[in-house]
Amino acid sequence: MEISKEKFRHVGINEEESQAIVRPSITYWQDAWRRLKKNKTAMIGLVVIIIMTIMAIIGPMMVPYVHSDTDLSNTEQPPSREHWFGTDDLGRDLWARVWVGARVSLFIGLMAALLDTLIGVVIGGISGFYGGKLDMILMRFIDVMIAIPGMIFIILIMVIVGSGVVPIIISFAITGWLGMARLVRGQILQLKEQEFVLAARTLGASSSRLIFRHLIPNTLGVIIVSLTMRIPSAIFTEAFLSFIGLGVKPPMSSWGQLASSGAAVLRVYPYRLFIPAFFISITMLSLNLFGDGLRDALDPRLRK
Amino acid sequence: MVRYIIKRFIVSIITVWILVTLTFFLVRALPGDPFLSEKITPEIKANMMRYYGLDKPLPVQYATYMSNLLKGDMGYSLRYKNRTVNAIIADAFPASAELGIRSLIFSVTVGLILGIIAALNHNKGWDYASMVIAVIGVSVPSFIVGALIQYLFGIKWKILPVAQWKSFAHTIMPTFALGLGTLALIARLMRTSMLEVVGQDYIKTAKAKGLSPFQVTVKHQIRNAILPVVTVMGPLVATLLTGTFVVEQIFAIPGLGRHYVLSIQNLDYTMVMGLTIFYGAFLVFMNFLVDIAYGLVDPRIRVGK
Numbered sequence: 209m210e211i212s213k214e215k216f217r218h219v220g221i222n223e224e225e226s227q228a229i230v231r232p233s234i235t236y237w238q239d240a241w242r243r244l245k246k247n248k249t250a251m252i253g254l255v256v257i258i259i260m261t262i263m264a265i266i267g268p269m270m271v272p273y274v275h276s277d278t279d280l281s282n283t284e285q286p287p288s289r290e291h292w293f294g295t296d297d298l299g300r301d302l303w304a305r306v307w308v309g310a311r312v313s314l315f316i317g318l319m320a321a322l323l324d325t326l327i328g329v330v331i332g333g334i335s336g337f338y339g340g341k342l343d344m345i346l347m348r349f350i351d352v353m354i355a356i357p358g359m360i361f362i363i364l365i366m367v368i369v370g371s372g373v374v375p376i377i378i379s380f381a382i383t384g385w386l387g388m389a390r391l392v393r394g395q396i397l398q399l400k401e402q403e404f405v406l407a408a409r410t411l412g413a414s415s416s417r418l419i420f421r422h423l424i425p426n427t428l429g430v431i432i433v434s435l436t437m438r439i440p441s442a443i444f445t446e447a448f449l450s451f452i453g454l455g456v457k458p459p460m461s462s463w464g465q466l467a468s469s470g471a472a473v474l475r476v477y478p479y480r481l482f483i484p485a486f487f488i489s490i491t492m493l494s495l496n497l498f499g500d501g502l503r504d505a506l507d508p509r510l511r512k
Numbered sequence: 513m514v515r516y517i518i519k520r521f522i523v524s525i526i527t528v529w530i531l532v533t534l535t536f537f538l539v540r541a542l543p544g545d546p547f548l549s550e551k552i553t554p555e556i557k558a559n560m561m562r563y564y565g566l567d568k569p570l571p572v573q574y575a576t577y578m579s580n581l582l583k584g585d586m587g588y589s590l591r592y593k594n595r596t597v598n599a600i601i602a603d604a605f606p607a608s609a610e611l612g613i614r615s616l617i618f619s620v621t622v623g624l625i626l627g628i629i630a631a632l633n634h635n636k637g638w639d640y641a642s643m644v645i646a647v648i649g650v651s652v653p654s655f656i657v658g659a660l661i662q663y664l665f666g667i668k669w670k671i672l673p674v675a676q677w678k679s680f681a682h683t684i685m686p687t688f689a690l691g692l693g694t695l696a697l698i699a700r701l702m703r704t705s706m707l708e709v710v711g712q713d714y715i716k717t718a719k720a721k722g723l724s725p726f727q728v729t730v731k732h733q734i735r736n737a738i739l740p741v742v743t744v745m746g747p748l749v750a751t752l753l754t755g756t757f758v759v760e761q762i763f764a765i766p767g768l769g770r771h772y773v774l775s776i777q778n779l780d781y782t783m784v785m786g787l788t789i790f791y792g793a794f795l796v797f798m799n800f801l802v803d804i805a806y807g808l809v810d811p812r813i814r815v816g817k
Binding site for chain 1 (some may be wrong): 523667
């Protein structure tokens with residue numbers, strides 16, 4: 209078959225067009241969000257967490273009872289139209305108690321995680337950046353402290369400072385920052401040798417600017433993942449402490465405290481344990497699933 | 513290797529010492545004194561204080577406590593009259609240790625098997641099934657698992673004894689409740705580690721040498737993948753140990769964890785102190801063993817230092 213010359217046309221090269229970027233460039237965070245959205249289990253986790261948070265806010269307002277008000281003529285009621293989750297041994301409405309408990313548990317989880325992340329980031333950042341003797345002393349200190357089992361340390365602090373929401377958060381923060389500091393220090397050590405740090409330094413950036421504006425933002429992915437994982441573990445620890453009678457005490461409510469009082473009457477009123485147990489488990493599950501998804505999404509090695 | 517062991521040993525000793533010191537001063541910082549609740553005259557109280565050495569200045573008390581501790585003496589319980597903390601530990605530790613060892617064996621074997629099955633069937637039904645078990649195991653606290661199975665198997669269906677610690681049947685539910693979380697962690701870790709190893713060049717080499725798939729999996733993949741699992745054994749033992757606090761409570765097992773919780777609730781300070789130190793020292797020792805085990809299996813540490 210013959211192909212005639214007329215069938216061809218010279219198009220030339222358009223310099224500008226060949227250099228043009230077709231797809232919009234996306235930042236690290238946009239990319240992470242895009243990948244997170246594709247992860248179904250993580251998104252389910254996120255939705256459940258949001259629902260739990262909303263319910264923690266509006267739940268107690270949905271019933272005409274206050275979580276701490278006793279009603280001795282209506283004790284140990286099974287779930288009914290008046291009391292959606294029933295009442296406890298002093299006639300307190302369990303629906304109100306469950307959602308006030310959700311406030312307490314979620315608040316403790318979030319605050320504890322934020323506090324020990326903050327302490328860990330500052331100490332880890334400084335330790336990794338300055339290095340030398342300061343770093344050595346801090347790291348030996350952390351080595352020793354981390355070897356003391358966290359739960360035992362927390363229990364000891366709780367025995368001394370007493371129970372309640374604030375002591376719990378403080379004791380979690382005291383024990384929880386060690387791992388975060390180590391993690392951040394490791395990241396900073398890797399990053400500080402890179403060119404952008406040298407460039408910033410050449411431009412006259414101060415040390416604190418280098419740490420907080422250049423180095424820590426670059427470790428943010430790792431920090432956020434670790435923060436997300438700290439929340440369920442703090443919620444778990446609170447529930448554990450309340451279960452053994454150290455954490456939140458009645459008439460205040462928390463999921464662990466509800467589970468604890470439910471376990472005492474398990475033979476007769478099993479739903480009193482199962483209701484808070486269900487919410488603890490489902491929240492921990494969602495947070496874990498979301499945290500796993502977030503870790504995958506923020507890991508540049510998994511970028512496609 | 514010897515230097516490595518010595519270094520780890522020194523760190524462990526320092527850790528235990530710091531733990532003891534911290535515990536001592538934290539407990540002494542409490543307001544009031546141990547005899548506050550008892551109706552006794554000031555003279556008797558002063559006698560008691562002198563008997564227990566509580567009238568002396570703090571550094572002297574600390575020195576006394578430390579020297580007693582070095583002899584292995586942790587003093588008397590404030591709650592159980594005429595019983596020493598040592599005697600209580602000696603009484604209660606066996607049941608706890610048995611529960612702990614059973615749970616450890618259960619969680620390590622089943623966890624490893626689940627992780628290996630999941631990794632070998634990556635992205636297939638078995639993988640998903642194992643990971644669902646693992647995620648649930650991580651998310652549901654041991655006291656909920658314990659209470660739930662106690663209700664179902666013990667109270668409702670009456671298959672297993674509800675509580676106490678007498679025969680093998682009594683041990684099944686506590687072991688499961690205590691071990692499930694650890695099992696889940698091990699399964700997840702083993703799966704990730706197996707999947708990382710499978711992409712390594714030495715697996716390719718092993719296959720190219722003509723080894724059977726079984727040999728490649730067992731001798732090359734599993735053996736290398738198990739290393740990260742060994743490192744987390746220390747923290748896992750700690751998780752199991754704190755788990756005994758609630759599991760023993762739920763199943764009425766006469767172990768140390770239950771004593772610990774009771775002593776906290778009763779504010780029995782010598783018991784709290786003694787048990788805290790005992791637990792702490794025990795865990796530090798376990799970590800030390802794990803470090804050595806890791807040094808033995810990891811050639812980089814074995815040869816390097």
